[in-house]
Amino acid sequence: MREDRSPGSDSLFYGLFLGNTWSLDPTAKLVQDNPCLTEFITSVLALPEPSPSILSFTLRLAGILAASENRFQLLQQEKLLVRLFGRDGPLNSALWEDASVRSGWVEGVHSMMHHQPALRFLCDGGGIDVIFTLQGDPSLFVASAAGQLLVHMLTLSVESEMTKPLSTKDCDWPACAQMIIKRIEDSLQSSSSSHIEQSLKLLTSLFGSCRATWTEVLWLGIAKQIESFLTEETVQAQHMLANLLLSMAWSPVFCDTEGGFWALVTSALEHLTPVQAGPLAVGLLRLYKCPQDVRIQALTVLLQPMDCILRAASQPLEYAGLLDESVSDPATVESLLSSKSSCVSLLCQTLAHLEELLSLIHLPVDLPYTSLLHSLMTILQFCNGFLSPASPLGSTISRILINSFRVQRSALDVLAALSERKGCDTLLGSLFDVLLAYLESPNTSPTVLKKTFQATSKWLVRLQELSCSNSQWQQTEKILEDVFLVLQKRLCSPCWEVRDSSLEFLTALIKCLRDQDEFRQSLLSSEVLKLTENLLEDPESYVRASAVTAVGHLAFITYFAPESPAIGNQYNKENTVAKLQEILSTDPEGFPRRAVISIFTKWLRQGCTGQLEDTERFVSRVIQTVEHDLDWEVRLGGLELVEVFCSQTICQLGLPKCPYAPVSSAVTSSIHQNESLHIFCRAKVFNFLFQSLCDCDKPVGQRACDILLGLRCNFYPVSTLKDSQGAEDSRAGRSVAWLQRTLRQGSLAQSFPTDGGNGVDFQDPESMLLALGTIDLEELHDELNKSSDHVEKSPQSLLQDILATVGTIEENEADCY
Amino acid sequence: AKSPILAIPEEPSNSFSKKRNPHAEVYCLSGHPTLPCNVLKFKSTTIMLDCGLDMTSTLNFLPLPLVQSPRLSKLPGWVLKDGSTFLDKELKECSGHVFVDSVPEFCLPETELLDLSTVDVILISNYHCMMALPYITEYTGFTGTVYATEPTVQIGRLLMEELVNSIERVPKAQSASMWKNKEVQRLLPTPLKDAVEVSMWRKCYTMPEVNAALSKIQLVGYSQKIELFGAVQVTPLSSGYALGSSNWIIQSHYEKVSYVSGSSLLTTHPQPMDQASLKNSDVLILTGLTQIPTANPDGMVGEFCSNLAMTVRNGGNVLVPCYPSGVIYDLLECLYQYIDSAGLSNVPFYFISPVANSSLEFSQIFAEWLCHNKQTKVYLPEPPFPHAELIQTNKLKHYPSIHGDFSNDFKQPCVVFTGHPSLRFGDVVHFMELWGKSSLNTVIFTEPDFSYLDALAPYQPLAMKCVYCPIDTRLNFIQVSKLLKEVQPLHVVCPEQYTQPPPTQSHRTDLMVDCQPPPMSYRRAEVLTLPYKRRYEKIEIMPELADSLVPLEIKPGISLATVSAVLHTKDNKHVLQLPPKPPQPPASKKRKRVSDDVPECKPLKPLLSGSIPVDQFVQTLEKHGFSDVKVEDTAKGHIVLLQEAETLIQIEEDSTHIICDNDEPLRVKLRDLVLKFLQKF
Numbered sequence A: 001m002r003e004d005r006s007p008g009s010d011s012l013f014y015g016l017f018l019g020n021t022w023s024l025d026p027t028a029k030l031v032q033d034n035p036c037l038t039e040f041i042t043s044v045l046a047l048p049e050p051s052p053s054i055l056s057f058t059l060r061l062a063g064i065l066a067a068s069e070n071r072f073q074l075l076q077q078e079k080l081l082v083r084l085f086g087r088d089g090p091l092n093s094a095l096w097e098d099a100s101v102r103s104g105w106v107e108g109v110h111s112m113m114h115h116q117p118a119l120r121f122l123c124d125g126g127g128i129d130v131i132f133t134l135q136g137d138p139s140l141f142v143a144s145a146a147g148q149l150l151v152h153m154l155t156l157s158v159e160s161e162m163t164k165p166l167s168t169k170d171c172d173w174p175a176c177a178q179m180i181i182k183r184i185e186d187s188l189q190s191s192s193s194s195h196i197e198q199s200l201k202l203l204t205s206l207f208g209s210c211r212a213t214w215t216e217v218l219w220l221g222i223a224k225q226i227e228s229f230l231t232e233e234t235v236q237a238q239h240m241l242a243n244l245l246l247s248m249a250w251s252p253v254f255c256d257t258e259g260g261f262w263a264l265v266t267s268a269l270e271h272l273t274p275v276q277a278g279p280l281a282v283g284l285l286r287l288y289k290c291p292q293d294v295r296i297q298a299l300t301v302l303l304q305p306m307d308c309i310l311r312a313a314s315q316p317l318e319y320a321g322l323l324d325e326s327v328s329d330p331a332t333v334e335s336l337l338s339s340k341s342s343c344v345s346l347l348c349q350t351l352a353h354l355e356e357l358l359s360l361i362h363l364p365v366d367l368p369y370t371s372l373l374h375s376l377m378t379i380l381q382f383c384n385g386f387l388s389p390a391s392p393l394g395s396t397i398s399r400i401l402i403n404s405f406r407v408q409r410s411a412l413d414v415l416a417a418l419s420e421r422k423g424c425d426t427l428l429g430s431l432f433d434v435l436l437a438y439l440e441s442p443n444t445s446p447t448v449l450k451k452t453f454q455a456t457s458k459w460l461v462r463l464q465e466l467s468c469s470n471s472q473w474q475q476t477e478k479i480l481e482d483v484f485l486v487l488q489k490r491l492c493s494p495c496w497e498v499r500d501s502s503l504e505f506l507t508a509l510i511k512c513l514r515d516q517d518e519f520r521q522s523l524l525s526s527e528v529l530k531l532t533e534n535l536l537e538d539p540e541s542y543v544r545a546s547a548v549t550a551v552g553h554l555a556f557i558t559y560f561a562p563e564s565p566a567i568g569n570q571y572n573k574e575n576t577v578a579k580l581q582e583i584l585s586t587d588p589e590g591f592p593r594r595a596v597i598s599i600f601t602k603w604l605r606q607g608c609t610g611q612l613e614d615t616e617r618f619v620s621r622v623i624q625t626v627e628h629d630l631d632w633e634v635r636l637g638g639l640e641l642v643e644v645f646c647s648q649t650i651c652q653l654g655l656p657k658c659p660y661a662p663v664s665s666a667v668t669s670s671i672h673q674n675e676s677l678h679i680f681c682r683a684k685v686f687n688f689l690f691q692s693l694c695d696c697d698k699p700v701g702q703r704a705c706d707i708l709l710g711l712r713c714n715f716y717p718v719s720t721l722k723d724s725q726g727a728e729d730s731r732a733g734r735s736v737a738w739l740q741r742t743l744r745q746g747s748l749a750q751s752f753p754t755d756g757g758n759g760v761d762f763q764d765p766e767s768m769l770l771a772l773g774t775i776d777l778e779e780l781h782d783e784l785n786k787s788s789d790h791v792e793k794s795p796q797s798l799l800q801d802i803l804a805t806v807g808t809i810e811e812n813e814a815d816c817y
Numbered sequence B: 001a002k003s004p005i006l007a008i009p010e011e012p013s014n015s016f017s018k019k020r021n022p023h024a025e026v027y028c029l030s031g032h033p034t035l036p037c038n039v040l041k042f043k044s045t046t047i048m049l050d051c052g053l054d055m056t057s058t059l060n061f062l063p064l065p066l067v068q069s070p071r072l073s074k075l076p077g078w079v080l081k082d083g084s085t086f087l088d089k090e091l092k093e094c095s096g097h098v099f100v101d102s103v104p105e106f107c108l109p110e111t112e113l114l115d116l117s118t119v120d121v122i123l124i125s126n127y128h129c130m131m132a133l134p135y136i137t138e139y140t141g142f143t144g145t146v147y148a149t150e151p152t153v154q155i156g157r158l159l160m161e162e163l164v165n166s167i168e169r170v171p172k173a174q175s176a177s178m179w180k181n182k183e184v185q186r187l188l189p190t191p192l193k194d195a196v197e198v199s200m201w202r203k204c205y206t207m208p209e210v211n212a213a214l215s216k217i218q219l220v221g222y223s224q225k226i227e228l229f230g231a232v233q234v235t236p237l238s239s240g241y242a243l244g245s246s247n248w249i250i251q252s253h254y255e256k257v258s259y260v261s262g263s264s265l266l267t268t269h270p271q272p273m274d275q276a277s278l279k280n281s282d283v284l285i286l287t288g289l290t291q292i293p294t295a296n297p298d299g300m301v302g303e304f305c306s307n308l309a310m311t312v313r314n315g316g317n318v319l320v321p322c323y324p325s326g327v328i329y330d331l332l333e334c335l336y337q338y339i340d341s342a343g344l345s346n347v348p349f350y351f352i353s354p355v356a357n358s359s360l361e362f363s364q365i366f367a368e369w370l371c372h373n374k375q376t377k378v379y380l381p382e383p384p385f386p387h388a389e390l391i392q393t394n395k396l397k398h399y400p401s402i403h404g405d406f407s408n409d410f411k412q413p414c415v416v417f418t419g420h421p422s423l424r425f426g427d428v429v430h431f432m433e434l435w436g437k438s439s440l441n442t443v444i445f446t447e448p449d450f451s452y453l454d455a456l457a458p459y460q461p462l463a464m465k466c467v468y469c470p471i472d473t474r475l476n477f478i479q480v481s482k483l484l485k486e487v488q489p490l491h492v493v494c495p496e497q498y499t500q501p502p503p504t505q506s507h508r509t510d511l512m513v514d515c516q517p518p519p520m521s522y523r524r525a526e527v528l529t530l531p532y533k534r535r536y537e538k539i540e541i542m543p544e545l546a547d548s549l550v551p552l553e554i555k556p557g558i559s560l561a562t563v564s565a566v567l568h569t570k571d572n573k574h575v576l577q578l579p580p581k582p583p584q585p586p587a588s589k590k591r592k593r594v595s596d597d598v599p600e601c602k603p604l605k606p607l608l609s610g611s612i613p614v615d616q617f618v619q620t621l622e623k624h625g626f627s628d629v630k631v632e633d634t635a636k637g638h639i640v641l642l643q644e645a646e647t648l649i650q651i652e653e654d655s656t657h658i659i660c661d662n663d664e665p666l667r668v669k670l671r672d673l674v675l676k677f678l679q680k681f
Helices: A011-022 A029-033 A035-046 A052-065 A069-077 A080-085 A099-112 A116-124 A127-134 A140-161 A175-189 A193-209 A214-231 A238-249 A260-271 A274-285 A292-312 A330-337 A340-358 A369-383 A392-401 A405-418 A425-440 A446-470 A473-491 A496-513 A517-524 A528-537 A541-558 A573-586 A590-605 A612-626 A632-652 A666-682 A685-693 A698-715 A731-744 A765-774 A777-786 A795-806 A810-816 B056-060 B133-139 B150-168 B207-215 B297-313 B327-338 B356-365 B372-378 B387-392 B405-409 B428-435 B452-459 B477-487 B543-547 B614-623 B664-676
Strands: B005-009 B023-028 B038-042 B045-049 B091-094 B097-100 B121-123 B145-149 B217-220 B226-228 B232-238 B246-251 B256-261 B283-287 B318-321 B349-352 B396-399 B415-418 B442-445 B465-468 B491-495 B520-522 B527-533 B536-541 B552-555 B558-560 B566-570 B573-577 B629-633 B637-642 B647-652 B656-659
Touching: A029 A035, A029 A069, A035 A052, A035 A080, A052 A069, A052 A080, A052 A099, A069 A080, A069 A116, A080 A099, A080 A116, A099 A127, A099 A140, A116 A127, A116 A140, A116 A175, A127 A140, A127 A175, A140 A175, A140 A193, A175 A193, A175 A214, A193 A214, A193 A238, A214 A238, A214 A260, A238 A260, A238 A274, A260 A274, A260 A292, A274 A292, A274 A330, A274 A340, A292 A330, A292 A340, A292 A369, A292 A392, A330 A340, A330 A392, A340 A392, A340 A405, A369 A392, A369 A405, A369 A425, A405 A425, A405 A446, A425 A446, A425 A473, A446 A473, A446 A496, A446 A517, A473 A496, A473 A517, A473 A528, A473 B297, A496 A517, A496 A528, A496 A541, A517 A528, A517 A541, A528 A541, A528 A573, A528 B297, A541 A573, A541 A590, A573 A590, A573 A612, A590 A612, A590 A632, A612 A632, A612 A666, A612 A685, A632 A666, A632 A685, A632 A698, A666 A685, A666 A698, A666 A765, A685 A698, A685 A731, A685 A765, A698 A765, A698 A777, A731 A765, B038 B256, B038 B283, B045 B232, B056 B452, B097 B452, B121 B133, B121 B232, B133 B207, B145 B150, B145 B232, B150 B207, B150 B217, B150 B356, B207 B217, B283 B477, B283 B527, B297 B318, B297 B327, B297 B442, B297 B465, B318 B428, B327 B349, B327 B387, B349 B356, B356 B387, B356 B396, B387 B396, B396 B405, B415 B428, B442 B452, B452 B465, B491 B527, B520 B527, B536 B543, B614 B629, B614 B637, B614 B664, B647 B664, B656 B664
Parallel strands: B045 B121, B121 B145, B145 B217, B256 B283, B283 B491, B318 B415, B318 B442, B349 B396, B349 B415, B442 B465, B491 B520, B536 B573
Antiparallel strands: B005 B536, B023 B038, B023 B527, B038 B045, B091 B097, B226 B232, B232 B246, B246 B256, B552 B558, B566 B573, B629 B637, B637 B647, B647 B656
């Protein structure tokens, strides 16, 4: 290992492997039985100039070995640990300059830090100082690991060395903890903002991971100092406080206390800048145990920029503002909003927070939805220059916001999220004016347009619900008419992203509104249908895929609806099916083919493919098209279709799927079995399923296996499974046995007989029944789940893949870490 | 070897024969910010910057139909409120609007503000900004030179040719002039009532005038330095807006004026804009910004394509009123990529203009004026513009007019590109009459020069759909503010329209030029003095003269020398030459007449410098025996009074006087004492 630097023998990988293996056995036996381990460490230490990666590995290895107290003692006896982790080790050599060595050192120490001797070894050797220094390491990985290590050591020290519980009056910390706490206190009192920052990070991580009561004792010692950071402007630590307070708020030690802690949180909301207080506010609003007054204050902080926007736009009095009073001086928010550099970022942050809140199913507070919506509309109108503000602040903001795509996107996201909240109905008319202006404007960028479509579809659903309840059909019809007019134009856009999102929008609308008469009428009277069908031949494959999906959904309204309207399009029902089948068999790109197969499955699920005979022919045709498709997702889609087909057929023919359903008599049951088996054979289902078992892409094989197992359950109640022994007597038996052998070879069976050349007749119901009964599908199932040449998730394989792809150059080896 | 150069402060009034104004001035002759016509008086030159022709005046006239239009000929005459009908032959009413029934007329640049015969040169920035050229060169006594790039001249000629052709081919029997009478105009409805300078409106020029005007043009290339009378150097720079379009640098040795007119930072077909050369300008004159600052050209092209496709798919025809050159190249390129994807391959595209063929061909041969991508195509070799392929595959057909071949090939639905964008003349008038009645058809306005509502007014009522997609690739205000930050001129001068938000969107304070110090604005018929004074002039010293100089260091790093020379000035170049040798002492006793033409050269007196410290001077006086010395402070210095000798010594900053009563030895003595304190050189 010391010599070999080939890609396969990566030291990190060995380290992980060894670590996982040896952590199971805490005795020293392993080291004693394998003297090569200590020899290896010794020989690395003897090298005049060990390579940083080998040294780093050695440090990690030694750390892992020293994790058990017995092995620690053994390594101590041989003075290996001192030489590796002590003052005379790499710590004071030139190699320390290398980040991987420092990282190895920290990780090694972290690994061994499971017992008091290790703790004392480090504290006595001055290791604490080193770790504190490493908190400010230029390598972020090392710095972060050092912080974690300190938290770990502090917790270990308190929890393993304490003899009696701590109290605020008598805090007799164990020695190691004492050292760490002293260092934290010192750096908090220092004037160095980086030291303060490191300590605050450390505390954040401590309070986040440790919920023991002693953390409160620790906190009480430093609370005053931290409180002072809120008001002292000389120290730049405010931005770290939000995280610290949030991590404390989640800890039962603090959030259940009366007074102190929450007073500090309130003070933080007041004193932090809006940008710093935003994350704290949104975090607090997610918290159930937050006192109501703090919650309201947090909400106020969050809504302040939105309130400011409303006021700046000088809207009529009914929407005078969002807030009755503000937590901090509104001038701060106003000045942030009137500066070019901060306005967009503050608004985007606020909007992101609001979206986060609105996405929560249960919000612990009520948001003023109407005013919020009004404020969002104002922002959107500022952004496209449609609003003329009367106030000077409004003019400044409008000037900054015009054409800001970032703000537009964020505002539209919130707008979409807001559609699910009730109480904004009075503004619907003007909301759609804003949305339509965005949809119509040629200046709307494709990404903003996509978001506008998303928001529009959600609000159209809301509009429809409302017009059902208040019978304002006229407004709805007018809006739908306008939407379809602009959709027509967008479907003709030269920009494919626009065509694509227009089609997605159409699909989304059909999904939600296809049962609504007004919607259907507006849609059918527009040119949208024709344009959508034209896009099935778009040069861009994404657009074709979206067009397939849209046409597939349109079919629910046009062809499959009970009273399907007579429309003179170039495609009628048969033509549309034929067109989609043509795409499935000839489109050179995978996306449109995937879209077709998923639409076919959807149609089948919804029972749109006609009577059983028609469906059988349809499925059979589709199977023959997709079984040789080069795209595994299309083949997988084909299997899904087959699964739906099988379960529907079995259901239709009366085989109860539900085990508690009344059992039909044995005679009728077997007749139906027979019939469905015949149907499956005729539709060439088995051919496809067995062939898929050997598919080179495992998800296909797994799915096929699952479907076959399902079918077997239907045809063989558990008790009647056949023994494969003795079945080889018949011809069918022999061929099935061959199939079984072939399948055992798994994906290696490259030459799977598609023509039944080896005597397996996949269309013979008898053979297939036998195959279902005798082939050990469970074994195959396990086998398929084990082998993983398609979806390979282990880090080892990933690492090997990376190394194999990039080849080994010394630099990229480091990158792989 | 180069002569040594001196820069000396220039006195406002010196011995030059032509009186020169130390200020530079801009005379604004056109109120149209994108069709500018300004005159810059700079150093001793008079430079006209662009020669734009405001054609919006034609919107007040009835269209000129190529084929007799029953609708237009039946329009009722306009009757005054009091029932008088004396104008009914001149003015016709259509859907509530009143139009002049006469040959369209154009609003010329101001000709009275200054004597245009004194214009030395005209610099043209792009082909749209030279349409008034024949009016200037042929009617004002202009004798100078016009400078423009080759594509500007060639395409400008095409535009003029199309204009002349489309007006001349529809001769109008009558010409209306009564309505222009000030008393009558007062009675007319808007916009005729408010039309400015109607007396200045002129009919279109003729082809011979165009040819004569164009013959005065001298072709220039980008970055070529052109000397004007030795005083000024002018240089065209690529402006990125159109083929051959230029900004101009006008500079002397110590001043630089940049003229930015019609520039674009977008990647379209022309060479990109040269921004770097605009740096360090004293004044930047900024004109020709986008006319539609709220419309992003990319979005508009998308809008154009979508509307075109929708119309054609519904079986309608599309009419695109346009100029024969410019944005049409980009539109055709866009359509080239779009038509197949939109399933429009079988729809014919017609380009109808008397200069269609030349325009399409010219665009392909000006390779050196194109953007890099298109230039590289030429070496492949491939035509730089894809419209060549559209023509080859018969998807794009071009015709000189609707007569002849076109009427045989004409198939509907189709897309027609034709002029003029004002909808007042050209073949577009015919298509408006032909297609206006059907709501299946669409007219798509892409040129931003005319208000589409005004353009459509004489065609009302109109069933045809109208789409406004103005594509203006010129700089918008965001780009301007970036440009100004980048090139940092000391002063910006621009039309007043750019210093306030557009009248219809008064809240859009982002739609104006924003710079420090605020821009100086001008309007039609205004003269603007540029905010800097010329301070230095460059003078060359002949090497022999320079050789003879003996500099004396008076302060560390500063040496002075007196120069006696003859200042020779010719063609705005100043040269110091050796003075003529002093006349030889006469060989004979005969007195010779001193030559008149050689200035007499007196022996040089040394120059003095330094200041006199009064205290020390008094001490010196006392040392030399003057008692009773009194010193008085005055506003400008001191008076040293020698009471006994009844003598005054006035010491001021720039002079010292010794006032004594006829005592020459005393004066000389005192003078020498004063001189001890001063340096001589």
